[in-house]
Amino acid sequence: MKTKAVRLYGKMDLRLEEFELPQIAEDEILVRVVSDSICMSSYKAALLGAEHKRVPDDVANNPIIIGHELAGEVVEVGSQWKDRYQEGMRFSLQPALNYQGSMKSPGYSYPYCGGDATYMILPREVMIMDCLLPYRGEGFFKAALSEPYSCVIGACRSLFRTDRHNHNHYMGIREGGKMAIIGGCGPMGLAAIDYALSGEFRPNLLVVTDLDDRRIQRARELFEPKAAKQGISLLFVNTGTLDTPKQDLMKLTGGDGFDDILVMVPSAGVLELSESLLGFNGCLNFFAGPTDTSFSARVNYYDIHYLEKHIIGTTGGTVDDMREALKLMEEDKTNVEVLVTHVGGLDAAAQATLHLPEIPGGKKLIYTGIQMPLIALEDLPDLSSQSDLYKGLAEIVGANRGLWSVEAENYLLKNAPAI
Template sequence: MKAAVFYGQKNLKVEEIDLPPLKQGEILVKVKACGICGTDVHIFSGEEGSAKVTHPVILGHEFCGEVVETKSSLFKIGDKVSIDPNIYCGVCKFCRSGKIQLCENLLALGVNLNGGFAEYAVVPEKQAIVFEDISFEEAALAEPLACCLHGIEKLEIKATDKVLIIGLGPIGLIMLEILKLYGVYNLYGYEIDDFRKEVAKGQGIKDIIEESTDERFDIVIECAGTKESIEMAFEKLEKGGQLLVFSVPSPKTNVLINPFEMFKKEAKVYWSFVNPFTQKLAIELLESKKINLKHLITHKISLKELSQALNKRYEKQLKVIVQP
């Protein structure tokens, strides 16, 4: 099969490779769509992923496809499946206490096990969820949606809360859709890209704030990942407010916050890591049309174009989907 194999920093080659035979409890998935995540871009440029990257490896953790071979009684050939890439050991102290996402032995398809930037992927049965009523491109968005659901579940959200989303790329725009589901209508954004501003306004963002504004927000969701954006998120928080730092900044990023200011605000601050127990919910929300993410898909590319897509952002880009 054809696969985009990652050999380390900025080194990705589309090659013909052999598929390993399936083991008991595994399925072979013909990959139909695999989204490019910010994490893929980080890994490609030499940084860490959610788990430590072991190359050579096939990246791509936001994928779905069709079962073409099975050594699992749970699936039949032709099933459409969404893949949860994160594999937990089940026995470490975090797994045993229900915080599986903090697993000491976390493995992830597309990070340290072969993932979805290939024609086929071998997937352990417990990582696959059957879906029916949505397109493959939409189903590829289930993983980032699941991550956002995990983050947003940490907040206590009231429909009347005034909310600021910093960074209106794919993640910020997914957050927006979830907040609408909670009935939130006082939705504000911060973004510099004109195209993203327009999309966000079309989807219900009331206004794009200026960095210098004195306005404060009950909830701030930070999805941009720079020193400046994270510092801004703390600053724009209202007294008694809640902040979710959702972005994945560079491991080298440090920020300056004023703890005295946060003390006076009695701020609640949360971080969020991957998608424990939320992938199935994400699929259900997409299937029931409670959440629609079609507008996020701006580019569909082939494996051959992947290297280029990881190197630079296209014009008017939100989500790029690879169709191997």
């Protein structure tokens, strides 16, 4: 079977190519990919090429397929897995395999397994590690976004505090506590807001900071009604307008500091400010991934000692985190559609990945079976005169407060030209 896929050959060298897939072995599974969300980690892999820890040294001669935030349908199941998986099953994929300590991962390491493809082959370790997860909800885009959403769940589940009476550790957001998401109006920040309002443990106060008034306003419109319904005080602050950010943010907590803080931007100054905002026994998770291997920031060890502060970092999520994400989506408890700001076809994936830092907005969603340039949802009204496809999408998205939806996805898959 032939597939079309975006393959990495080296630093900033991505190519959309058609090639033959081999016949699957008895311990492999053939799948059709429907959607793949472009991740900044894919840009980092393209930027570093063979120097990336997950990319093979011989990638120039044996290219890999990029993309790891994906969803699709099972096409053919090898004999070894017939009792566990069925053809036609909708799925999402946890790419953090951690198989026998290996760094290999779909979207980084395999010649036939990556999300920016029409068809791909799942290697045995995906199933061995139980990373092929069924999805029973609506919307392939939701299943694709369960991977980045699981990263946020993992970050929140990793937050902890201690019990000074018996030294037990309690994991997760402090129920009824005070939480801050610093630099929180980007795509992963929005996912963190959504989870803090949707998950098992929720704060009473959630403060979200950013430097962009437009992003703050969009986040406010999206989440204030949900927060009010949950009885959570949700406050947005542009810290760029504050003369004394530490004092002003501490006032919002009544002077006690925050129980939980997620830092979503790799800035030394932001980290130092965030650490100073932690209250007694509070926990800070440095979620943003820096590219500078020597990145560092100052820490007040006096406060670490006497206020018993905890500072951690997490990257990625676990299989259980992804199961939780999929369950929340299947039960329609999340608003994951707020992450999507752009959609396009497989022919747009390579350039969108290479220029990802330059493209504003949230998640860029690729539908791998179609051809269409990457377009911003907010531009659809202006594009509607160019084609019936854009006109139809503009009407659907406009009726849904400018957000992507299952209806928009179905319309696109039905009417867009095949790749």
